[in-house]
Amino acid sequence: xxxxxxxxxxxxxxxxxxxxxxxxxxxxxxxxxxxxxxxxxxxxxxxxxxxxxxxxxxxxxxxxxxxxxxxxxxxxxxxxxxxxxxxxxxxxxxxxxxxxxxxxxxxxxxxxxxxxxxxxxxxxxxxxxxxxxxxxxxxxxxxxxxxxxxxxxxxxxxxxxxxxxxxxxxxxxxxxxxxxxxxxxxxxxxxxxxxxxxxxxxxxxxxxxxxxxxxxxxxxxxxxxxxxxxxxxxxxxxxxxxxxxxxxxxxxxxxxxxxxxxxxxxxx
Amino acid sequence: xxxxxxxxxxxxxxxxxxxxxxxxxxxxxxxxxxxxxxxxxxxxxxxxxxxxxxxxxxxxxxxxxxxxxxxxxxxxxxxxxxxxxxxxxxxxxxxxxxxxxxxxxxxxxxxxxxxxxxxxxxxxxxxxxxxxxxxxxxxxxxxxxxxxxxxxxxxxxxxxxxxxxxxxxxxxxxxxxxxxxxxxxxxxxxxxxxxxxxxxxxxxxxxxxxxxxxxxxxxxxxxxxxxxxxxxxxxxxxxxxxxxxxxxxxxxxxxxxxxxxxxxxxxxxxxxxxxxxxxxxxxxxxxxxxxxxxxxxxxxxxxxxxxxxxxxxxxxxxxxxxxxxxxxxxxxxxxxxxxxxxxxxxxxxxxxxxxxxxxxxxxxxxxxxxxxxxxxxxxxxxxxxxxxxxxxxxxxxxxxxxxxxxx
Numbered sequence: 001x002x003x004x005x006x007x008x009x010x011x012x013x014x015x016x017x018x019x020x021x022x023x024x025x026x027x028x029x030x031x032x033x034x035x036x037x038x039x040x041x042x043x044x045x046x047x048x049x050x051x052x053x054x055x056x057x058x059x060x061x062x063x064x065x066x067x068x069x070x071x072x073x074x075x076x077x078x079x080x081x082x083x084x085x086x087x088x089x090x091x092x093x094x095x096x097x098x099x100x101x102x103x104x105x106x107x108x109x110x111x112x113x114x115x116x117x118x119x120x121x122x123x124x125x126x127x128x129x130x131x132x133x134x135x136x137x138x139x140x141x142x143x144x145x146x147x148x149x150x151x152x153x154x155x156x157x158x159x160x161x162x163x164x165x166x167x168x169x170x171x172x173x174x175x176x177x178x179x180x181x182x183x184x185x186x187x188x189x190x191x192x193x194x195x196x197x198x199x200x201x202x203x204x205x206x207x208x209x210x211x212x213x214x215x216x217x218x219x220x221x222x223x224x225x226x227x228x229x230x231x232x233x234x235x236x237x238x239x240x241x242x243x244x245x246x247x248x249x250x251x252x253x254x255x256x257x258x259x260x261x262x263x264x265x266x267x268x
Numbered sequence: 269x270x271x272x273x274x275x276x277x278x279x280x281x282x283x284x285x286x287x288x289x290x291x292x293x294x295x296x297x298x299x300x301x302x303x304x305x306x307x308x309x310x311x312x313x314x315x316x317x318x319x320x321x322x323x324x325x326x327x328x329x330x331x332x333x334x335x336x337x338x339x340x341x342x343x344x345x346x347x348x349x350x351x352x353x354x355x356x357x358x359x360x361x362x363x364x365x366x367x368x369x370x371x372x373x374x375x376x377x378x379x380x381x382x383x384x385x386x387x388x389x390x391x392x393x394x395x396x397x398x399x400x401x402x403x404x405x406x407x408x409x410x411x412x413x414x415x416x417x418x419x420x421x422x423x424x425x426x427x428x429x430x431x432x433x434x435x436x437x438x439x440x441x442x443x444x445x446x447x448x449x450x451x452x453x454x455x456x457x458x459x460x461x462x463x464x465x466x467x468x469x470x471x472x473x474x475x476x477x478x479x480x481x482x483x484x485x486x487x488x489x490x491x492x493x494x495x496x497x498x499x500x501x502x503x504x505x506x507x508x509x510x511x512x513x514x515x516x517x518x519x520x521x522x523x524x525x526x527x528x529x530x531x532x533x534x535x536x537x538x539x540x541x542x543x544x545x546x547x548x549x550x551x552x553x554x555x556x557x558x559x560x561x562x563x564x565x566x567x568x569x570x571x572x573x574x575x576x577x578x579x580x581x582x583x584x585x586x587x588x589x590x591x592x593x594x595x596x597x598x599x600x601x602x603x604x605x606x607x608x609x610x611x612x613x614x615x616x617x618x619x620x621x622x623x624x625x626x627x628x629x630x631x632x633x634x635x636x637x638x639x640x641x642x643x644x645x646x647x648x649x650x651x652x653x654x655x656x657x658x659x660x661x662x663x664x665x666x667x668x669x670x671x672x673x674x675x
Contacts (some may be wrong), residue, residue, distance in 0.1 A: 014653075069562040072412060076440060143405075145552045180569045187412050187558020194410035194558075 014087035027051025035105030040185030045161035132198035156248030205234035217246030272337030325359035325675025350387035357601030364394030373421035389454035404550030411558035478584035481519030481662035489527035514618030536587035602643030
């Protein structure tokens with residue numbers, strides 16, 4: 001769309017120089033941090049929308065996106081990953097910022113916020129993973145054939161932002177790299193959630209003493225909407241927005257409802 | 269002789285009715301424990317029979333939650349075989365305990381040392397990475413960690429066998445305060461190590477750099493294997509190693525009967541059962557993201573190769589197609605020995621592994637196949653590499669008098 005919000009890529013040397021973390025940023029206004037979902041960062045319409053009001057900083061999970069694919073081997077555990085994100089925030093000089101995450105990125109946001117609630121002002125978790133109900137398990141998205149991914153992720157495939165996201169490059173070489181990076185990103189994020197995306201967040205979530213907005217698609221086929229109640233029960237005072245007609249990416253499927261609600265919450 | 273220990277009585281419409289032969293085939297609908305007990309006993313009998321018939325080695329392997337081949341503990345089988353074959357010049361080839369999922373990995377060092385002791389130094393120590401189905405799905409290891417865990421387990425096992433000092437292991441995945449396994453193997457410095465692989469370049473390098481035997485396990489025949497095997501030998505040369513054919517193991521399906529026509533009659537439906545049912549693996553189970561390292565992944569995507577185990581449309585193929593493709597070598601002893609000789613020479617295989625029990629083959633027919641192979645085929649293959657004068661460093665020392673090993 002508009003080149004005005006084409007993100008700028010930078011690399012931050014962190015983790016005692018063992019990692020060069022790629023950070024994309026765009027926009028104007030006060031800073032905001034965004035953590036992407038399991039398939040890697042795409043600068044989508046939602047981020048463009050946020051960037052009209054904030055300077056959005058979106059670090060890429062080590063190994064994914066523009067970073068060195070082998071960087072993932074420097075991250076041994078979820079504990080490492082949380083502290084690496086602390087290094088990234090330090091390097092960006094960000095304090096008391098709003099933090100937004102989607103799916104895997106929302107789980108990471110919740111972990112980071114539970115560790116350092118004082119570093120953040122507000123928290124938006126869109127369809128976070130990280131909890132587990134035995135009778136209503138989270139779908140193992142890594143076990144879904146890649147061509148069935150869109151049906152799993154989205155309730156509304158016709159939404160323009162979804163269509164844009166699903167458009168792959170025409171150039172054959174770019175297409176190869178895009179596909180490989182997508183699969184690799186799932187592998188990298190999978191390191192922190194396989195085989196069951198419950199790594200003890202339920203014991204830590206109470207430490208998120210921040211104004212929090214939970215956003216869920218009513219027809220989320222990855223993390224069923226019931227999980228919103230669980231997150232709300234652990235995070236005191238959390239507000240919940242359930243979006244009708246949306247799946248696992250309500251911010252792309254129903255942007256007219258989600259973006260204004262998120263902006264209002266962040267600016268409130 | 270290689271044996272998978274498959275479920276031999278799957279329903280005729282198995283591949284239409286069920287999602288996958290691996291990970292999620294429903295035990296309670298499909299299987300019967302009494303019958304399975306019979307299969308395990310037949311399997312032990314068939315391998316022991318092969319040892320008595322003159323094959324050089326007998327192989328077991330580890331797989332989980334499937335009807336394709338379910339020896340979850342190959343060392344339980346290997347132990348019975350080691351005992352049953354004492355006094356015979358036959359290697360006990362464990363292909364073997366899966367390194368990333370055996371916890372802690374010194375369990376492999378211990379059990380293999382037990383097998384080496386029980387067998388009087390006849391163990392070949394297979395060190396498999398494990399399939400994604402077994403390691404990631406059945407045993408819950410993150411795909412991204414599988415290769416790192418494998419390399420650490422390998423280094424720990426070798427050190428546990430060879431170190432004269434008790435040592436502490438401070439690894440990324442395992443920590444042990446005082447490593448001092450009892451027993452240690454008879455073979456010194458340690459039993460020969462075979463590394464099974466399916467064609468990834470990182471596995472070649474690993475095997476070559478550690479002076480292990482690389483075993484290409486493919487069910488799609490020697491023509492399909494040419495690319496991988498030639499690539500492996502190129503890599504051996506690039507690394508300045510000798511072209512000793514015993515650096516390579518290769519698995520081939522083989523069925524022998526009195527005549528070519530009789531081979532089709534005897535084995536046709538069992539070969540089809542294997543390719544149609546036993547290899548009916550759901551694609552997503554075979555390729556979880558992170559299982560292949562970055563370089564292999566890019567190469568696979570570029571080849572358009574995320575489609576499945578093979579580009580062959582197995583379900584559309586019948587016995588004659590599998591023979592034509594070289595997936596299975598079938599026929600009279602003359603036919604089989606001529607083709608195997610060509611395979612051995614062309615691929616430069618020192619350690620040929622033959623799958624002589626295939627799919628639904630009943631016990632008696634398996635014995636027939638073993639018998640014909642051992643009497644009419646094997647003697648003609650033994651001396652293929654004699655004129656080049658190589659020593660098989662990847663074979664138990666005390667069994668090395670026989671050249672060209674066929675197990």
